[in-house]
Amino acid sequence: MTVVVEGRAITRDYLVPGSLTRKAKTVHAVKGISFAVERGKTLAIVGESGSGKSTLARIIALIDPASGGELRIEGQPVDIASQRLTREMRSKVQMVFQNPYGSLNPRQKIGDVLMEPLLLNTDTPAAERRRRAEEMLVKVGLPVEVFNRYPHMFSGGQRQRIAIARALMLKPTLLVLDEPVSALDLSVQAQVLNLLADLQAEFNLAYVFISHDLSVVRYIADDVLVMNKGEAVEQGTREAVFAAPSHPYTRELFAATPITDVEAIRARVARRQALRAATI
Amino acid sequence: MSILNIRNLTVRFATSTGSFTAVDGIDVRVDKGEVLAIVGESGSGKSVSMLAAMGLLPDTATVTADEMTFDGQNLLAMSPRDRRRIIGREITMIFQEPIASLNPSFTAGYQIEEVLRYNAGMSKRDARARALELFKQVGIPEPEEKLKSYPHQMSGGQCQRVMIAMAIATGPRLLIADEPTTALDVTIQKQILDLLMKLQEQTGMALILITHDMGVVAETADRVQVQYKGKKMEEADVLSLFEAPKHPYTRALLSALPENATGDRLPTVSSFMVEPEVKV
Numbered sequence: 405m406t407v408v409v410e411g412r413a414i415t416r417d418y419l420v421p422g423s424l425t426r427k428a429k430t431v432h433a434v435k436g437i438s439f440a441v442e443r444g445k446t447l448a449i450v451g452e453s454g455s456g457k458s459t460l461a462r463i464i465a466l467i468d469p470a471s472g473g474e475l476r477i478e479g480q481p482v483d484i485a486s487q488r489l490t491r492e493m494r495s496k497v498q499m500v501f502q503n504p505y506g507s508l509n510p511r512q513k514i515g516d517v518l519m520e521p522l523l524l525n526t527d528t529p530a531a532e533r534r535r536r537a538e539e540m541l542v543k544v545g546l547p548v549e550v551f552n553r554y555p556h557m558f559s560g561g562q563r564q565r566i567a568i569a570r571a572l573m574l575k576p577t578l579l580v581l582d583e584p585v586s587a588l589d590l591s592v593q594a595q596v597l598n599l600l601a602d603l604q605a606e607f608n609l610a611y612v613f614i615s616h617d618l619s620v621v622r623y624i625a626d627d628v629l630v631m632n633k634g635e636a637v638e639q640g641t642r643e644a645v646f647a648a649p650s651h652p653y654t655r656e657l658f659a660a661t662p663i664t665d666v667e668a669i670r671a672r673v674a675r676r677q678a679l680r681a682a683t684i
Numbered sequence: 685m686s687i688l689n690i691r692n693l694t695v696r697f698a699t700s701t702g703s704f705t706a707v708d709g710i711d712v713r714v715d716k717g718e719v720l721a722i723v724g725e726s727g728s729g730k731s732v733s734m735l736a737a738m739g740l741l742p743d744t745a746t747v748t749a750d751e752m753t754f755d756g757q758n759l760l761a762m763s764p765r766d767r768r769r770i771i772g773r774e775i776t777m778i779f780q781e782p783i784a785s786l787n788p789s790f791t792a793g794y795q796i797e798e799v800l801r802y803n804a805g806m807s808k809r810d811a812r813a814r815a816l817e818l819f820k821q822v823g824i825p826e827p828e829e830k831l832k833s834y835p836h837q838m839s840g841g842q843c844q845r846v847m848i849a850m851a852i853a854t855g856p857r858l859l860i861a862d863e864p865t866t867a868l869d870v871t872i873q874k875q876i877l878d879l880l881m882k883l884q885e886q887t888g889m890a891l892i893l894i895t896h897d898m899g900v901v902a903e904t905a906d907r908v909q910v911q912y913k914g915k916k917m918e919e920a921d922v923l924s925l926f927e928a929p930k931h932p933y934t935r936a937l938l939s940a941l942p943e944n945a946t947g948d949r950l951p952t953v954s955s956f957m958v959e960p961e962v963k964v
Contacts, residue, residue: 438740452869560726589725589896594950595939599948617869619899623942623950660874662899664941666927669902673923679885680717 407479407643408578408610409464409497410440414473416459433459435634436473441627443577444604444668446611448642449626449670450618456634458582461614465499465580478577491525498571502583508555514541514566515551536573543606544569544599565599572603581616582599597624618661622646630654687858688714688737689774691751695729695736698744706732706745708914712892719884719891721905721922723837723898723937729914730894734860736769743771755857771801776851780845780863786835792846793831798855799868803854818849822879841872845879852883859884862894877904898941910934 413436422428433456439449449455462468469485477496478484482489497519501507501654508517518537522528528536538548544565555563565585571579581600585593594658597620604611615621621628621642628645630653637651649655695707707729714720724730736747737759738928744782752759754770762770779785793815800811812831819827821844835843844864850861861880867871881904884891893904901908901922908925910917918931929935938944940950 418921418936452871455820481865588897590940591725591936591952592951597942598949600951615941619871619941619943623945660871662874662877662897662903664902664926664938666923669923669926672903673906673921676885 406443407440408443408477409478409612411464412438412474412476412478414460414463414470415440415477416463416468417471418457425679429535431488434463434470437629437631437636437646438473439627439629439636439639441610441612443610446604446613446624447627447629448613448615448621449629449631450621451631451659452616454633455631457614457631459579460498460631461582461612464497464578464612466494466497466500488677495525495574496576496604497578497580498574498576498582499580499582500564500567500571503587504560505587510555513552514558514679517555517566517570518573523568529542531588537569540569540573543572545595547660557573559592560588561596566589568596568599568603574605575607576609577632578610578612580612580614584613585620586617587614590641593620601623618657630657685716686713687716687755688892689751689753690737690749691731693736693747693749693752695732695741696746698746698954703923704880704912707736710911710914710916712737712909714892715888717855717888718886719881719893719904719906721895721908722911723891723895723901723908725896725910727913728813728911730911731862733897733911734862734892734894735779738775738777738860739767740777746851772799773854773862774856775779775812775858776854776856777860777862778847778851778864779842780866782840782847782867783835784839786843788835791832791834792838796831796846796850799850799853814853815849818853819846822852822883823851823875824849833892839872840868841876844868844872844876848876848879852887852889856889858890858892860892863896864893865900866895866897873900880904895955898937906937910937 414434415436416434418430418431418433420431437460439447443521449457449460461471466482466489467485469483474481477493482493483528507535518540519533522533522536538551541548541550546562546565558566584594588596603609625642628640628642629636630651632653638645638654649658690712693707693710697706698703700836710729710733712733712913719852720731735741737752741747749760754775759767786792790873796818797811799828800806800814801808806814812919813829816827819830824830824845827952828844830838876944877900881893895901905922907921909919910931912933917933918929936951942950
């Protein structure tokens, strides 16, 4: 098994500047997190807003530098704070963002959206760029005819397919997905999750999947990392974490997640009927 | 005994490309003290039908219905003045984005006192005292302090509690909650849903919960109405709906839930419904 990405005691601090009445302070957004993801596997990072999961995602996606710790991509240490990223390294890690309405340039045609990564990072000739963009459109389930259309002509689910296609243009080994299905309707969410599963199998991709939705995580993850206030409070295989969550925060998260179990509904309905009978 | 009864509601919007039917012949009935969930994906017309009942749609909307009565009073034939006596007092509403629902320029206390003075006819002094009581009732920590806070100084969950306090301030007999927890973290969602259910049980008001989340439906509703593309697909009590969904679309929604996944792929709506326009 080859490890695609590995983090060792990653930290990230933000300096909040002071003002006349307030002292400057440091916020520790990520407090020393270690993890590893193998080829073809999915690590899900779970947490609520403010847990630092998106900060960690941006560090793994080589967008923001870490304040401390070591990040290795395919065994090579990478630190974007001290050295420029090589094109080759840039190609290895790609990201898909949460909001497909904000992550596509409204003035850029779909074809250009897909060809731009090749233009910037490779020396691929124009005809080849176009061929590969069309090929990728088909792979994510869109017809080639959409090549010359603009993002506003697409639904949220279709846009997310386009964003995924763009991320795959450089043949990355690691995809960082920051809440990729949170903005989508349930039925569309199912389609996009299926697509992600297909693409992972086809390209042997490693996924870092950021989510707040435990039911999605349970479906897609191999390993789970639960974050709370910048710390990894729980880490393990999906089976282990879901079968026996050890940390109180994980248990709280599980308890708060609504369940659609018929027996639970039956108990709740019975309780409400008893309550109503008592008040009449 | 129904409190709100709408029959054959149709809402059309005039657009530059012609008329668009957002709600197509929908019936909505909610009984006194009942929790009705209206569930559907985006574009199902679930919000629009309730906004129509509230009279909150813009001028471009044409609303027609065979019947629209609140507690026996005909909302369609009523003068705007009489209607305002009901809307905002007897029927109140809370929305998805709690922070955006509040006016950023005024304190939370000012905004709830405004409701109490205009809609409940209280004096300034009485309104202040009642506002504090309501803040305590909806579980806002440090209520005295929070009355003086502006929306941006509070979290999303706290803002939603303020919205709920404003919505129950006039002792409504029907509260319409439009995706009240969609913008909130799952642990906060649980607190808000628990609060809404507690208030519903204490006051005996009817509650219409508009949501896209089957988990929220399972944990709150007495009766459920499933909408798709402006049409009603199915209506059932909550237990029957989850135990034995009748309509293919409902089955599709339930099986698209990742927690109900069997095997590697999630069924999508298209695998259940060949012709999406079928009517029950």
